[in-house]
Amino acid sequence: MDFTKGELVQDFDAKRKKNEIELDDTQRCIVLRYAELHLKGKNKSFFEKKLISNIKLALANYECKLLVSRGRYEIVDFNIEDERLILYELSFIFGLHSFSVASCCKSNLNDICKTALGMYNNKNGTFKLKTNRADKSYPLSSYEISSSVGNHILQNASGSKVDLHYPKTVLNVDVRENGKVFVFTETINGAGGMPYGTAGKGLLLLSGGIDSPVAGIQVAKRGLELFAVHFWSYPYTSESAKQKVLSLVKIMSNYCPKMQLCVVSFTEIQEAIRDFCEDSYMITIIRRCMMMIAQKLAVKFGAQCIVTGESLGQVASQTLESINVTNNSIQDIPVLRPLIGYDKEEIISLAKKIGTYNTSILPYEDCCNVFHPKNPVTKPTRERAMLNQNKIPNLQQLIENAVNNAESI
């Protein structure tokens, strides 16, 4: 199912904990907070540079400026009509902890009070102040700022009351070290994790199923840049199956900018496996061939690892014995299986969250289900896998051909 961007933005809006606050346009900005980077010590600037370039890339189509200061970034000078779209784009950027539409003012108490009152148009409502003071040299404590601003609001917004437990509005005051103060009422969760592209590059084995897109996003969230490979067995798997994988890549590209897909024509190898191998070992040999091709593609495209959507015990090819026999078809490259300990239900809920689920359940076949044996082995051995594999004439040549003829999209 394809959604238009408008629908997706509406859905995103609905999930936000919005309230009725109107901000003064002249001081309006979007404050961004990053996740985890403060733990990075001397390497922090490497991570920050990447995060900043990812933000700029995501907002390249909008008129706006990004200001960078210690601990906070700020988006300013944007068209107010673009605000929702910008917030929507920001929600996909790994490395951002959260963001808020805010009013920005100078750090003297009068300005803070005025700005907070300007923002608070919730007459007869309840509110609470929450102050964060990054500038430790600021002459007032957080408590003193909160109570001064709170008193100003009580005196000037008739009928309003303080409620520390269940306030209708939480007014946040964030006093920064550069003499700026942000006042805001809403905090939107970011995608979290580490900036995309800071953890090296991985080759994702992307089927059309539910699991592999989720697996990819899980490691992209830790900073791994992805490019995807799909094994396609035309005419046993259709043009629609390929289009479905393309749609998945498009959705994943929200999180993984410029993600590339490479389609490997797998028909010849699968037919050879069908013709020469024992039925029960077909899937085992298919998976070993996928891995051998994947490793060669990884070398070709400079990826340092392979990523799959396997989960322990999910199917015959994902028992510990099967994973072991799959693994030892290749050497010197790690295989990441981020979903290894996940239940299907957990994977489905992540797929829904990232937006791939409705595409993944479209009913197009995958090459793993072509010539599917009745009784696939659940405890394969390496020796018997090798015996079967060696029965295929010219397997190495078939693998080379598949790698050389892979189609980059």
Ligand code: ATP
């Ligand atoms: P699901 O289990 O939801 O059908 P899946 O993507 O996990 O989808 P499996 O048959 O369980 O499919 O395959 C295990 C893993 O092998 C996948 O997660 C994927 O990484 C890889 N894989 C399977 N088929 C393909 C394919 N046609 N192209 C690329 N990778 C594939």
Ligand code: MG
């Ligand atoms: Mg699976």
